[in-house]
Amino acid sequence: MMNSFLIPDRIRICPQTGDVLEPQARIRSLADLTETSASLVSPRNAYVSFQIAVRVDGMANLPFSVRADALQGERGEIAGDAFSFYAEWYHRVQGRYYPDALVPLAAEAPEERTLASITSRNAVPDQAFAVLWVDLFIPPDIRPGDYTGAIHVTAGGETETHVLRVKALETAVPDESLIIADLNSYADNISRRMDSLRGNGNRFEDGSYFQVERQFFRMAHEHRALLHYLPYEHSGKIPHAFIPELEGHGKGMRVKDWSRFDEHFGPYLDGSAFEGTKRGAIPLPYMYLPFNFHWPADYAKFGMKGYRTEFSAIMGEFYRHFTERGWLKTKFELFLNHKKRYKLFPYDGDETRFVWDEKINDIFYELARDVLEKKEGARFIFRTDSSWSYGLHYGKYAEMIKLWVVNEQIFSWFPESLGPLRAAGCEVWTYGTAQPINQPLLGTAIAPLAAVARGVDGFVYWENTKWGDNWQETPDSDGSTAMFYPGDRLFGIAGPIPSIRLKTLRGAMQAADCMERWIREQPAIRRAKIxxxxxxxxxxxxxxxxxxxxxxxxxxxxxxxxxxxxxxxxxxxxxxxxxxxxxxxxxxxxxxxx
Amino acid sequence: MERIAYPLMEIARIGALFIPGDMLENVMPEERREYPLLAGGATSEFAVGDEVDFVEENFNMLKRLLLLTERIDPERNPYAALWIRRPENPSRGEVMVAGRALPAEGYYIQPLWPEILRAFDGHPTRRQRNAGETAYYPIRNSDEEIVGVLELTANLAPSFI
Structure with a gap:
């Protein structure tokens, strides 16, 4: 009897029965899935993924190992270390077990990260199957063609071998993403939500925060996504490690010391934080600025000349510093996230509903105009997140606001908006939330494809680190606010672990980026064709x-x-x-x- | 001479002298004062919050006064807020204007508690909160009616939002 099965990356199986969880799947038997999964097709410079289901029949401590041979082709090989293995962790959502968190396995992994240990701690009742997620990276420099190898699965002393065939295409996925997959979150959520940081009041000074945060950015980057981390609270308060140290007030206000800011953000902005990833040392394409209603200008001065003095002076210093540092590949966003519902300010800077709040666009554009209109040096742009008033605003503010992040549903009501925004040189993203765990994985693939089909530049999942204290059982919002999970509490990893949905998103982004590159050669014809x-x-x-x-x-x-x-x-x-x-x-x- | 920090209640007393209750009464446009009812029975916090709107001149003046009240004694460094009772249900209340941070109770409409109710009845009231401290001070309008309560809190984490 077979004890291991190959499963495609788009299908999840029930750990108790082995049944396919995707309700619309056409192929539903493990044997048939194995056959379809043994032949993979992938562009180069891309990950291709599949899964290995292992029959455990209630024996959570079953000794287990997996090994991959190099894949041999006529004119080269794909090394065995191009494979990465993860144990799938099951969460209980709406009465069923679904896998989502992925725990990295490695030959030298500590005991807490063996499949047996993970399965035992996951403690799914009557578990019949454990499943591994497998990433295989197809290098950019191999020759296109067919490659064949094998995966050896040893469980309970018996070894089964699965032959794996991979067709590497001529096409190579570009390192830089042409579509932005934006994973939004808010500072300093990582500190609040990672056990290893929560109690450490010295986390910025001892550097532990920066090390953990960087793993989140790197994981997003490696999955063709952008962690977008708003540095301020609705009150305008900012953790000190997210801003330069200021001194003085009014005409005397200036940056006293950039060193803390540079230590924190410099590696993201020169790309060095991403060295060693498959996509390489690409600087962040976008980053929120810390400027808000109450920083750097004192809101007690709002409406008076001193407010402008403080705001404009520090923005000018930001521009000069960023330009001098050569941070020229990132677009720095002036974004006002404040909402009047929190009773901290009387205006909605975000998602303007009451049309009289639109004056905020005019006021802050004027405050930042000198920098926003620079033609050289670091690029500062005004961003808005728009929903209610999008239909009223896209024409009115296209010359001021260059990044429009629009509610997905409301954007779809205004196809005519793209023309004027494009004509004004604006970029457009849509925003929504990630798919909950219990929805089909196809839903996770749709956002990049919809961006390409509609001709927008990206999409945002609004919150991605809100896994909740009980994430290992049931994540908050059934997973729709978490594309990562914390690795520290259960697995001793000082950083995030990925989700299956993040892997699925990456798969769709690879396709979307290839589509978009092809379209941009002849957009008038090819957008419609795609x-x-x-x-x-x-x-x-x-x-x-x-x-x-x-x-x-x-x-x-x-x-x-x-x-x-x-x-x-x-x-x-x-x-x-x-x-x-x-x-x-x-x-x-x-x-x-x- | 060693400087003695101001008692929180004294800071609240000074702040309250300058806070015009009429502005607090009129901090929302009249048609928005019963904003939860405008959400049409929707229970989501987002739908209710979508109905919030302010008279900017009044809000900005009150906000400015709160921010300045917080600075009367930099050694105390409290955060300030103005609470009101809900017109449709006076046993419940909410922050209507917050200074540099939201009180620990957050921004929701919620049942009022004994200490703040005493201030709504006209009695400045101190509340000990483990290592922290709050002073509640009545805010009056030009008819000398109590229309709100000034909160000043020190050494207690505000609500994160």
Whole structure:
């Protein structure tokens, strides 16, 4: 009897029964899944993933090991160390067990990170299967062609060998992402949420914070995503390690010392923090600035000349310092996240609903104008996150605001907005949340594809480190606010561990970046062609990307009521589709791109 | 001569002298004062919060006074906020304007507790909170009616938001 099975990356299986958890999957038997998983196709400079299910039949402490041979091709090989193995951790969501957190395994891994130990601590009742996630990196410098090797799975003293065939394509995924997969979070959440940092009041001074935070940035980077970490609270308060030290007030305000700021952010902005990743030492493409309603200018002076004096002086210093340091590849965002619901300020800087709050755009543009309009040196841009008032604002503020992050649903009501924004040189991202764990993995793949099909530059998941204190059982919001998990509490890893959804997102981003590169050579023709390709493969109607406007769209946004949204058009892009649809799409894509 | 830090209640007394209760009464436009009802029965915190709006001149003046009150004695470094009772349910209250930070109780509408209720009844009240301390001080309008309470808290973590 077979005791191990190969499973494709788009399917998850129940640890108790071995049943496929994706409800729409066409292939549902482990034997059939093994057959389809043994042949992989991948561009170069890309990860290709699959899983290995191992029958444990309740014996959580079953001795286990896995080993991969090098994959041999006619003109080269892919080394065995191109494989990475992770144990899947099961969470209980809506009454079922789903895998999501991935615990890295290694030959030299400590006892707490062996499959037996992980399975034992996961303590799924009546567990019949444990599953490994496998990443295989296809190097950029191998020759395209077929490669063959084997995976040897030893469980309970018996070894089974799975032959693995990989077709490496001519296409290579670019190192730099052309679509931004933005994983948003808020400082200093990592400190609050990592056990290893929570009690350490000296974490910035002893450097432990920086080491942990960097692992989050690197993990996001390696998964073709951007950790986007807003440095201030709604009050405007900022942890001291996220800003330079200032001195003086009014005309005397200036930066006293950049050293703390430079230590923290310099490696992200010159790219050195990402050395050793497969994508290489690419600087962060975007970063929030700490400027807000109450920093650096004192809000007690708001509306008086001293507010401008303080705000503009320090922004000018930022520009000069960043330019001198050569941080020229990052776009630094002036973004005002304040919301009046928290009673700290009387304006919504974020998601303006009451049209009179739009004056904030005018006020802060004027305060920062000298830097925002610079044609050389470090690039500072004004960003807005827009929903209610998007239809009123995209035309009005396109010349001031260069990065528009728009509610996904509301954006889909305004296809005509892209033209004016593009004409003004603006970039557009949509925002939403990650898929909960109990939703099909295809839903995680859809955001990058939708960005390409609609012709936007990126998408945001609004919060990604809110796993919750009980994440190992059931993450907060069923996982929709966590694309990472903390590695410290259970596994002794001083940083994050990834999720299956993060891996799935990376797989979709690889395809999306290849699509986007191809489109940009002839955008007028190719955008539509790729849109059709995605639509055909995923069963998305041509009109589904832009589902029309709601009846209330002409009312002032402050008159929109919550209940109205239940009837409002929403793009349903992947619901009810089988996970194999993404494979169909990739087959067509690779056939097009080679 | 050794400098003696101001008692929190004394800072609250000084701050309250300058805070016009009329502005607090009118810190929201009239049509928004019962904003939870405007959410149309929606229970999500986001839907209720979406209905919040302010009269900026009044809010900004009160905010400025709170920020300056916090600085009366830099050694104490308290955070300040103004609480009101909910017009539709006076047993409940909420922060209406916060200074440099939100009080530990957060921004939600919530049942009021004995110490703050005493201040709403006109009695400045001190509350010991482990190592921290709060002073609650009544805020009056020009008719000498109590329309809010000034909170000053020191040595207690504010709400993180």
């Amino acid at each position: 849109g059709e390709l995605i639509g055909e493969s995923l069963g998305i109607d041509k009109d589904a990307w832009w589902p029309g406007k709601p009846s209330f769209v002409d009312l002032p946004p402050y008159r929109w009521e919550d209940a109205m949204f239940s009837e409002a058009p929403i793009a349903s892009l992947h619901k009810g589709q089988d996970p194999e649809a993404f494979d169909t799409l990739k087959r067509k894509l690779w056939s097009l791109l080679g």
